[in-house]
Amino acid sequence: MRRDNVGPTCWGARPRRRLARGLAAAVLPVLAAALAPVADAGAATRHVWVAAVPTTWNAVPNARDALHGASYAAAETTFPTVAYRRYTRGWRKPLRLPYERRAGAGELTGPLIRARVGDELRIHFKNLDTLRGQAHSMHFHGVEYEPSSDGVWLPLHSGKGGRVAPGQTFTYELTAGAGSAGVWPYHDHSTSMEESIAGGMYGALSIAARGERRADREYLVAFAPWHGFQTINGRAFVGNTPVFQSRVGDTVQWDVIAMGDEFHTFHVHGHKWRTDGGTPEDTRGLGPAESFRVRWTERAPGTWLYHCHVETHMAQGMIGLYRVRR
Amino acid sequence: MRRPAALLAALLVLALPAAAQADELTVAMPGKFFEPARSTIVAGDRVTFRNADLVTHDVRVGGGVFDSGLMLRNTIWAQGFDAPGEYPFVCTLHRFMSGTLTVVAATLDATPAGVLAGRPLKLSGRAPAGTEQLTVERSDGAGGWVGVGTVVPEADGTYAATTPAVEGATYRVTGAAGPSPMVVPQVTAKVDLHLTLDRGRRHTTLAVHAMPAPAGMVATLELYARWRYRWHPVQTIALDRAGRARFRIPATRRTYARVSLRQARGPALVHSHVLRTSDGRSAPDPDTIRPPGTGGGEHGGGGHGGH
Numbered sequence: 001m002r003r004d005n006v007g008p009t010c011w012g013a014r015p016r017r018r019l020a021r022g023l024a025a026a027v028l029p030v031l032a033a034a035l036a037p038v039a040d041a042g043a044a045t046r047h048v049w050v051a052a053v054p055t056t057w058n059a060v061p062n063a064r065d066a067l068h069g070a071s072y073a074a075a076e077t078t079f080p081t082v083a084y085r086r087y088t089r090g091w092r093k094p095l096r097l098p099y100e101r102r103a104g105a106g107e108l109t110g111p112l113i114r115a116r117v118g119d120e121l122r123i124h125f126k127n128l129d130t131l132r133g134q135a136h137s138m139h140f141h142g143v144e145y146e147p148s149s150d151g152v153w154l155p156l157h158s159g160k161g162g163r164v165a166p167g168q169t170f171t172y173e174l175t176a177g178a179g180s181a182g183v184w185p186y187h188d189h190s191t192s193m194e195e196s197i198a199g200g201m202y203g204a205l206s207i208a209a210r211g212e213r214r215a216d217r218e219y220l221v222a223f224a225p226w227h228g229f230q231t232i233n234g235r236a237f238v239g240n241t242p243v244f245q246s247r248v249g250d251t252v253q254w255d256v257i258a259m260g261d262e263f264h265t266f267h268v269h270g271h272k273w274r275t276d277g278g279t280p281e282d283t284r285g286l287g288p289a290e291s292f293r294v295r296w297t298e299r300a301p302g303t304w305l306y307h308c309h310v311e312t313h314m315a316q317g318m319i320g321l322y323r324v325r326r
Numbered sequence: 327m328r329r330p331a332a333l334l335a336a337l338l339v340l341a342l343p344a345a346a347q348a349d350e351l352t353v354a355m356p357g358k359f360f361e362p363a364r365s366t367i368v369a370g371d372r373v374t375f376r377n378a379d380l381v382t383h384d385v386r387v388g389g390g391v392f393d394s395g396l397m398l399r400n401t402i403w404a405q406g407f408d409a410p411g412e413y414p415f416v417c418t419l420h421r422f423m424s425g426t427l428t429v430v431a432a433t434l435d436a437t438p439a440g441v442l443a444g445r446p447l448k449l450s451g452r453a454p455a456g457t458e459q460l461t462v463e464r465s466d467g468a469g470g471w472v473g474v475g476t477v478v479p480e481a482d483g484t485y486a487a488t489t490p491a492v493e494g495a496t497y498r499v500t501g502a503a504g505p506s507p508m509v510v511p512q513v514t515a516k517v518d519l520h521l522t523l524d525r526g527r528r529h530t531t532l533a534v535h536a537m538p539a540p541a542g543m544v545a546t547l548e549l550y551a552r553w554r555y556r557w558h559p560v561q562t563i564a565l566d567r568a569g570r571a572r573f574r575i576p577a578t579r580r581t582y583a584r585v586s587l588r589q590a591r592g593p594a595l596v597h598s599h600v601l602r603t604s605d606g607r608s609a610p611d612p613d614t615i616r617p618p619g620t621g622g623g624e625h626g627g628g629g630h631g632g633h
Binding site: 061062064066067068069238239240243303321323 | 555617
């Protein structure tokens with residue numbers, strides 16, 4: 001059963017904390033949103049403001065594939081596109097939260113939306129696509145919703161949320177139900193979905209289990225093709241893809257999703273993790289719209305590679321650096 | 327010094343795609359004004375005046391050299407311009423509606439905006455379609471012009487050539503229709519940059535000396551971002567009169583350093599050699615490191631890859 005919408009930035013469910021949190025949210029909404037990860041002990045209604053906006057994106061800003069000694073002109077790697085952006089309440093101004101910066105999310109890929117099992121999510125979406133003037137939507141994996149919040153274009157059946165016209169808004173009402181703990185992709189599922197997803201209109205939900213402590217470091221790895229490159233979070237080749245950073249002793253969580261038409265394998269050098277069944281592994285595969293998260297406590301200082309182990313993908317840019325300091 | 331043969335040899339003609347006809351410019355009258363009011367065209371181009379207003383206008387060019395007669399709404403009038411010069415035009419029904427056409431023998435651009443003396447300077451533009459040859463000229467410092475080479479334009483008149491940049495020189499191209507407007511590229515005399523490094527307990531000092539001391543230039547310390555594989559500008563300061571500047575970074579910073587020189591707002595004109603901040607020794611530019619076997623060994627030249 002859905003909880004009522006209790007306010008635009010109220011995530012506290014315990015009455016004794018509601019007043020203090022409401023005050024903090026009114027005075028410093030941005031700070032309050034940033035503090036959400038440490039303040040989400042109870043179920044909440046979380047409001048997220050997202051817009052589809054035009055942008056110009058360079059997948060290779062250092063103009064190099066340093067591993068292979070190749071160079072690229074900006075004209076070969078820079079293209080206009082439309083992407084999801086997090087905004088402050090009422091879509092007043094773009095916002096990238098500190099944890100999204102550290103996770104390498106919220107640039108070409110959409111915001112990394114955090115929640116906890118039991119939470120209600122209200123995703124307020126506005127289509128500001130002035131580049132192509134196309135309709136867009138948001139379709140979420142892993143969470144529960146009515147068909148009206150499916151974000152899919154289905155003639156004769158879908159509502160406004162499946163095809164939000166330029167200039168229009170829609171609020172998707174989602175529930176992080178039992179069994180939703182983990183990482184899930186979201187993406188455009190409107191009439192423009194093929195072109196929009198190829199241009200970067202996807203992102204990830206990161207849902208913590210009840211009582212679960214958030215990792216010290218959380219990284220997003222979104223595998224997807226982009227204009228002939230194979231990208232991680234919209235970038236190609238070491239130095240351009242996210243340089244994830246941690247320290248020995250940190251708990252680190254890798255949120256991995258894949259979009260597009262291809263199969264990928266996630267691999268981190270010098271590290272292993274365990275499957276749900278307890279089997280150690282250092283490479284895990286996933287196909288389009290599949291996702292998983294892996295965790296470990298960091299013990300291996302140094303500079304490491306992480307990449308897709310489909311070797312042609314690695315050669316086309318799907319590779320990055322992971323730096324662990326003592 | 328006059329070495330026309332060498333200069334002619336240094337001039338490189340570049341091929342550009344062709345379209346063998348003159349350009350068309352449209353000047354609209356969307357209301358009681360011309361849009362655009364000021365334009366530059368090449369001799370032989372045609373200009374179409376289009377009355378997109380709700381009322382009647384006319385166009386009188388050059389005090390009556392050309393006259394459209396009355397132009398009702400949604401009508402056009404086209405006129406070719408063969409002779410270079412300034413052509414003011416006006417609507418005689420609404421005298422406040424005015425504009426100017428500048429007809430040139432050829433257009434001329436010089437790139438890059440800032441360049442060191444002796445480095446390639448690219449001159450490009452467009453001459454009248456069918457122009458057989460253009461002469462590239464630079465000022466000789468005594469009020470005259472000296473030819474530095476010739477270029478054969480494409481059928482549509484577009485052309486491009488490179489020539490070694492000369493400090494303080496003005497450039498133009500001359501063809502059958504006369505000389506183009508002049509351009510004065512920003513050319514700086516050749517500068518040698520010497521970079522030294524002194525490691526202290528807490529700080530590392532980098533001293534740069536530009537010889538000869540260039541006037542009005544700034545020095546930028548760049549450190550290499552080893553996890554991003556690119557140079558990052560860290561600090562920019564003006565050179566003193568002797569052409570010297572000093573930078574200080576924490577002694578714990580272990581990477582590569584170099585210094586670039588530029589005019590205050592211009593592109594980098596010259597880079598120093600690269601030093602390792604850990605021990606002050608010279609090192610190859612990390613950007614040039616190539617895997618063995620991909621051309622030129624581990625520190626090869628600039629390869630280019632596609633995908």
